[in-house]
Amino acid sequence: MTETLLEVEGLKKHFPIHGGLLNREQARVYAVDGVSFTVRRGETLGIVGESGCGKSTLGKTILKLIEPTEGAIRLKGRDITRLSRREMLPHRREMQVIFQDPYASLNQRMRVQDIVAEPLGNFDTGSRAERLEKVAALFAKVGLRLEVMHRYPHEFSGGQRQRLGIARALALNPELIIADEPVSALDVSVQAQVINLMMDLQGEFDLSYLFIAHDLAVVQHISHRIGVMYLGRVVELTDKASLFRHPQHPYTEALLASVPVPDPRRRKKRTVLKGDVPSPVKPPKGCHFNTRCPYAVERCFHESPALREVAPGHWAACHLR
């Protein structure tokens, strides 16, 4: 039994929308609306979903970059849900982040060696020389040449910048890395380099990843287990083989069917979902997917389905399973 590193239970993040004469709360964005899962040590849990499903908010809430509305986040068994910024500090070493946009997430005015060294400066008492030595080791680890350490971010390509982001995330020897769309801004050939790097590092440091992405092929490749999100909720959660072979939720089914297959001989009859994702401000009553579900029955419109174990280790939130 592998150790559970991160445990998220009934996590909710609602954003109030204020307005009107008295600036009262007028409505809420139900960005994350009751999400539970665990991440084990050395495991990659992929989170997939389309824009607005709450996957990025989920990542930021777990990192405590934004305060959760309800629920619990436990890191190595300790509840960090209500910790203040100061109390969070020691836990920040254990949990780091890689962002999507390697252009926006690196300070353009800092030398890249200082960007990567910054987390060390925040925590380590080591001397500057020791920190630079550590940075050099990190550069080698992520496949960047040491000659480029004193340069500025604009001199780097997208793929190299993402390597810098990874080096910075690794600086404090974290156990968990939350990666929010880390390869979606990259060309496919460079994307492959970054995915390989992330998998190598996982093997070397026994890292756990919460890998948030919209690209199913990428998530399939890197993840051990996958959670599918729709409008703030996890609708299906299982190991990747089960998910791709026997999807249990109609949304997962549609999502898999929508992905174009890079094989022109396999152009097939596809089921295309009609309509758009409803607004997270006014999610439909009952099952959130009922406006687009081809199988919806009466019950789906007033009763919200719970995430249930429909087969060993395979969880789905659908009344029809």
Added chain:
Amino acid sequence: MTEAMTLSAAPPRPVPAGEPVLEVEDLRTYFDTRDGVVKAVDGLSFSLKPGEILGVVGESGCGKSITSLSIMQLVPRPPARFASGAIRFRGRDLLKLGHEEMRRIRGNEISMIFQDPMSSLNPVLTVGDQLTEAVILHQKLGKRAARDRAREMLDLVHIPEPERRLEEYPHQLSGGMRQRVMIAMALGCDPSVLIADEPTTALDVTIQAQILALMEEIRDKLKTAIILITHDLGVVAEMADRVLVMYAGRKVEEADVVELFERPQHPYTRGLMASIPRLTAAEMETAPPRLSEIPGIVPSLNALPPGCTFADRCPHVQDHCRRGYPPLEPKRPGHVAACWESHRLPEWQP
């Protein structure tokens, strides 16, 4: 509202017979910059038949978007200039047309849709205003007739409640809906060529499937020839009849879609195909294999190496590859590639 629609993607088809509607010949779009001449498009030729979908594939900076902007003559001159070439539309060279003549073709006979529908729609005009503008201008329709045409176009792209949508502003529409409006606008004058530059890149995958289905339907109904520019080989495999692969401003390979995917002749095309994550059933149970990478990055377009521009990243490179750029030659029937070493490449295993 609750039903799903099933569509059958058309199987890849042979290139339709007939005269090409668009022919690009030896197009060179150069940019004069302080750092030298950037050869964004460097000697590109291709042709397009009515009703054909030509996929143009390549990574950032390969020149695929500048190609489409060159056809539309939407590249700013200066800094850009056409160093050579011809773009023949129904026999007339667009590069020789004046501003006025080009305006009569652009948005009328050749239309374009872009990646980001939000930034290509005018935020302060209603959908109706924007849809009627082109038909009033090009087709000389009256206001009432233009309005009817706009409603018809929204119907064609399956926008529910078209009457209400005509009164709405772009921000009131979802991303998929905006792209439908863009397509409706592009089709308003019944163009014979539609250039779609990454039309689904900004969209979610279920919405992408809807838009691709729509484009296919339009090609079948209206016989529009489509240039589909994308970085996504999956989209190309599902949509294109023929595929052109670009690298560093040049065409490096072109073939029918099945031929290209089954017998890629250029190491760059192979590299692209191999780097797509794609697990087999067995690999899902065990640790996945390493993805195949293309090492390095695309060379800078103002300092291209003398020989093959892919040489520095190519696993099959030989000394002579660095001496001269390989000519684009037929490697198999209907299949051209620019590679000195293609005859020595190992058998392709998809």
